[in-house]
Amino acid sequence: MLKILNGGIETLVEDAPGRLGYLGKGMAPSGAFDPVALGLANILVGNPPGEAGLEITGGFLEAQFGMDTVIAIAGTDMGPTINGQAMPMWESLAVKEGDVIKFSHIGEYGFRSYLAVSGGIDVPPYLGSKSTCIFGSYGGFEGRKLAPGDVLQFGSPVKNKKDLVGGKLKKEALPVYPREWILRAVPGPNTSPDYATEEGMDYLFSHSFKVQHTSNRSAYRLEALPDSFFARPDGGVGGSHPSNILDHGYAMPGALNICGNTPVLLIADGPTLGGYMCALSVINADLWMVGQGTPGRDYMKFQVCTQEEATQARRDRKKLLSEASLA
Amino acid sequence: MGEEKYKVILDTMPETESRLEVLFRQAGDGFLQVEYGRIQRAALQDSFRMLAVNDIIQDKKIKGLIETVPGLRTNLFHFDPEVLSLKELMVHIKEAEDSMPTVDDVVLHSRLIHLPMAFEDSETKKAVAKYAKEVRPDAPNIIDGYNIEYIALCNGVTVYEFKEMFLGTDWFNSGGGFWPGGAFLWPTDPRCAIVVPKYNPPRTWTPEGAVGIGGPCVFTYTTPTGGGYQLFGRTIPTFQFAQKHPIFQNGPFLYKPADRVRFHEVTEAEVLEIYDHVHNQTDYEYKIDEGKIVVKDYLAWYNSEKVQAGMKALKAKQAEGVKKAPRL
Numbered sequence: 294m295l296k297i298l299n300g301g302i303e304t305l306v307e308d309a310p311g312r313l314g315y316l317g318k319g320m321a322p323s324g325a326f327d328p329v330a331l332g333l334a335n336i337l338v339g340n341p342p343g344e345a346g347l348e349i350t351g352g353f354l355e356a357q358f359g360m361d362t363v364i365a366i367a368g369t370d371m372g373p374t375i376n377g378q379a380m381p382m383w384e385s386l387a388v389k390e391g392d393v394i395k396f397s398h399i400g401e402y403g404f405r406s407y408l409a410v411s412g413g414i415d416v417p418p419y420l421g422s423k424s425t426c427i428f429g430s431y432g433g434f435e436g437r438k439l440a441p442g443d444v445l446q447f448g449s450p451v452k453n454k455k456d457l458v459g460g461k462l463k464k465e466a467l468p469v470y471p472r473e474w475i476l477r478a479v480p481g482p483n484t485s486p487d488y489a490t491e492e493g494m495d496y497l498f499s500h501s502f503k504v505q506h507t508s509n510r511s512a513y514r515l516e517a518l519p520d521s522f523f524a525r526p527d528g529g530v531g532g533s534h535p536s537n538i539l540d541h542g543y544a545m546p547g548a549l550n551i552c553g554n555t556p557v558l559l560i561a562d563g564p565t566l567g568g569y570m571c572a573l574s575v576i577n578a579d580l581w582m583v584g585q586g587t588p589g590r591d592y593m594k595f596q597v598c599t600q601e602e603a604t605q606a607r608r609d610r611k612k613l614l615s616e617a618s619l620a
Numbered sequence: 621m622g623e624e625k626y627k628v629i630l631d632t633m634p635e636t637e638s639r640l641e642v643l644f645r646q647a648g649d650g651f652l653q654v655e656y657g658r659i660q661r662a663a664l665q666d667s668f669r670m671l672a673v674n675d676i677i678q679d680k681k682i683k684g685l686i687e688t689v690p691g692l693r694t695n696l697f698h699f700d701p702e703v704l705s706l707k708e709l710m711v712h713i714k715e716a717e718d719s720m721p722t723v724d725d726v727v728l729h730s731r732l733i734h735l736p737m738a739f740e741d742s743e744t745k746k747a748v749a750k751y752a753k754e755v756r757p758d759a760p761n762i763i764d765g766y767n768i769e770y771i772a773l774c775n776g777v778t779v780y781e782f783k784e785m786f787l788g789t790d791w792f793n794s795g796g797g798f799w800p801g802g803a804f805l806w807p808t809d810p811r812c813a814i815v816v817p818k819y820n821p822p823r824t825w826t827p828e829g830a831v832g833i834g835g836p837c838v839f840t841y842t843t844p845t846g847g848g849y850q851l852f853g854r855t856i857p858t859f860q861f862a863q864k865h866p867i868f869q870n871g872p873f874l875y876k877p878a879d880r881v882r883f884h885e886v887t888e889a890e891v892l893e894i895y896d897h898v899h900n901q902t903d904y905e906y907k908i909d910e911g912k913i914v915v916k917d918y919l920a921w922y923n924s925e926k927v928q929a930g931m932k933a934l935k936a937k938q939a940e941g942v943k944k945a946p947r948l
Contacts, residue, residue, distance in 0.1 A: 313686055313687075314686055314687045315687075316687055316689045316696075316698060316797065317687060317688065317689040317690065317795060317796050317797060317877065318796050318797075318800065318801060318871075318873050319796050319797045319798050319799045319800045319801060319802045319842075320800050420871070420872075429799075429800050429843075431800070431861060479646060479648050479649055480626045480628055480646065481626075481628030481645055481646035481647050481648065481653070482628055482645035482646065482647040482653040482655070483628075484626040484628050485625075485626045487658075489626075491625065491626065494625070494626045529659075529660050530660050530661065530662055531660055538660065539660050539662060539691070539692055539693060539694075540691050540692060540797075540804065541653065541691040541693075541694040541696065542653075542689030542690070542691050542694065542695075542696030542795075542797060543689075543696075544647045544648035544650075544651035544653075544696065544698070547648055547649070548647075548648060548651075564797075564798055565689065565797045565798060566689060566691060566795070566796075566797025566798045567797075567798060571647070573648075574647065574648025574649060574651065576648075576649040577649045577650060578649075598649075600646070600649065600701065600706055603649035603650075603701070604649070604701045604702060607649075607701065607702055608702065
């Protein structure tokens with residue numbers, strides 16, 4: 294078990310790909326915001342890639358292990374320590390009962406860190422997932438972020454702990470965290486010529502958008518679009534602004550919602566239906582990058598992608614999140 | 621290049637006697653949006669037919685189809701492209717569409733859910749008072765500490781007439797979304813089609829079971845949350861996270877797409893007692909009738925002289941009401 298001494302800014306229990314099949318019931322998939330970092334950490338400790346771990350946003354988590362186990366940390370480098378000693382990231386290591394793990398603030402690159410434990414975090418699944426939906430206050434650990442005094446139980450390890458210690462990843466499996474994230478995206482459902490101008494779509498697919506401070510687990514807000522983006526004078530029966538549309542389901546996660554002039558990436562805990570147009574969707578295999586995008590610091594740029602490329606990218610990612618990535 | 625560059629309409633099906641043109645829009649990696657008609661319109665018959673087609677598609681149990689998310693005039697298909705290709709999915713949808721060539725074929729399975737509700741209850745009044753105190757003290761949609769006068773004012777009717785209209789129609793669920801367990805409910809009787817603006821800015825708290833209206837839609841709040849609909853009463857639970865009551869055994873949700881809801885007035889004390897019997901004693905018996913909507917019959921009734929005249933009369937009152945009601 295793990296006893297929380299300091300929950301940090303926001304630490305959540307998340308699995309991947311989260312709670313699928315409830316969009317029409319108003320429930321977002323939630324799940325790890327960066328399923329690649331969580332997945333690789335899980336592979337290192339012998340878990341399936343989607344097993345539940347801790348998602349640490351912003352930093353400052355401090356916790357004490359109540360048993361000997363094997364862990365791995367992946368994601369942004371928050372300078373994690375064990376009993377005050379710097380610990381390596383992206384590899385598996387043994388911890389002992391009584392050891393204290395402590396994280397500092399976010400690293401130079403990336404925004405979220407993941408802690409995986411052999412056997413996973415044992416919380417009761419809700420509607421098929423252990424993920425926390427922080428906006429709806431359900432799932433995960435009592436539907437909330439972790440706080441001092443919380444005690445988390447671990448599942449039963451699949452593999453012998455001794456065989457896991459010292460596990461490393463192949464160099465090519467390690468993700469690269471830039472300051473400008475290139476996200477492959479499929480245009481639609483609302484594009485030129487009927488909703489946006491071609492000039493506007495060109496802008497959308499070439500501009501480097503700064504991630505706004507107001508971004509969170511339900512929405513990543515980007516810099517505003519110029520009025521010339523819109524092809525319509527208003528939203529017709531959908532509303533007065535040209536970004537308005539009669540309510541429709543959102544392709545969650547990944548849809549780029551145009552809310553007034555603000556492009557908003559709907560991810561993780563985001564809304565599943567609403568009255569704003571959607572100009573593109575980030576492909577599934579690249580969604581992890583949004584989770585590492587640092588509000589107020591990083592930029593995002595979209596690159597047109599075909600359905601075939603998107604499907605191939607899913608296959609490539611599945612391979613990445615497997616034992617094939619172990620050195 | 622040119623228009624081809626951001627082409628997202630992958631295929632179309634022509635308009636028929638029973639439906640508008642169908643547009644298949646690319647909506648992401650693993651998503652397809654099926655849209656009815658090129659012009660946006662809010663007409664219930666589009667939703668009836670779309671949900672009838674949706675039932676047929678669901679019954680096919682297509683491998684790789686994760687879910688569908690019906691809106692009023694669009695249906696969003698979520699699928700796993702490693703199992704089901706976009707092309708195969710479109711073939712399935714086209715087959716379902718073709719199986720209903722005429723309006724006579726369109727019959728929709730639709731349950732009728734009876735919900736007791738109390739007008740002007742104390743909990744939703746608390747939510748309005750909290751808003752006035754913490755968010756917008758001068759909110760023009762608050763008259764005598766509540767929203768019901770404002771709703772009536774916007775529609776050029778009295779509070780009594782508003783209540784009669786609200787209770788006098790069935791409310792059709794075009795599909796859920798946005799908030800866990802929520803449903804967007806539309807009046808089936810156009811003579812009861814109340815329309816009101818939404819809060820500006822929104823509320824920070826609304827109690828479970830609050831009944832509100834925003835634009836043309838009624839919403840019953842499933843859990844305590846913020847919100848923007850004008851409040852006028854409180855109904856019984858339509859959602860239960862813990863799934864303790866037998867009606868929530870297979871999921872925390874009460875509503876299904878295509879359900880109709882009929883409200884009847886009870887006292888606030890009765891509503892509160894039902895909360896106890898749903899959440900604690902778990903022995904309240906929800907009244908739900910199986911049923912269907914025969915779209916041909918609905919359209920004949922909708923287009924009848926009596927209904928059309930009533931609808932026009934309401935629209936005239938609403939035009940006057942909008943002039944008198946303050947803007948938000």
